[in-house]
């Protein structure tokens with residue numbers, strides 16, 4: 001807590017750290033060496049931590065910091081609505097992943113096949129599908145976000161470019177590449193109880209084998225861990241659809257999240273279920289309830 005307070009300080013601070021905290025100090029030191037990604041570099045503030053000093057009357061600090069700017073972009077497409085052009089339905093996933101991570105048996109590339117190429121595949125497939133149908137009354141926006149893994153920057157930027165009140169619903173799709181804990185033909189919706197989005201989808205699946213469940217991992221706080229979070233905080237019924245067994249997925253965020261681990265039938269059936277269950281929202285005959293807006297932080 002004190003560490004965070006020091007880092008968030010508005011003026012430069014010097015913190016003397018007791019030897020008893022040496023292991024944590026070492027860990028934070030390693031983290032600091034790796035650098036971090038921020039939206040805008042802030043060069044006025046600094047916190048210096050010194051280990052094992054009990055008293056100091058003077059000190060010198062020598063430090064180098066390299067600032068590298070990254071340009072990031074989302075990829076989006078739109079099919080204007082036939083009659084309700086100002087009412088948006090979003091279908092999204094993130095196309096970024098972790099990049100290079102610590103090497104395991106010579107492999108250092110985290111592919112992110114499930115997280116979230118599977119979701120991106122769904123967004124592309126849905127875009128193709130609705131383009132063929134050509135009967136959407138509401139405007140459909142398909143977006144592949146960047147920089148989800150490093151803090152949801154792509155989704156945050158996107159959310160600032162439209163009026164959230166115009167967004168009727170957001171289908172964010174994350175990790176649908178492996179069978180869910182409910183077995184085949186099932187997926188879960190994060191924040192199911194926060195709006196009637198899930199109930200509408202489920203109603204539209206009546207007569208099929210597919211079922212949407214409430215999030216079985218509430219303690220993982222998944223609702224606020226993906227790209228739906230920004231728009232949800234702004235009042236949009238924005239939910240994430242997933243089939244991942246996050247509590248036991250041994251490939252999650254490792255170099256082994258590879259194509260071979262994916263179950264194509266699971267991806268296909270989930271995409272089909274999303275298309276089917278979204279139809280009344282796309283047609284404008286169902287409108288999910290808004291989610292209470294979060295207070296400005």
Ligand SMILES: [Zn+2]
Pocket residue numbers: 094115116148174175
């Ligand atoms: Zn993800």
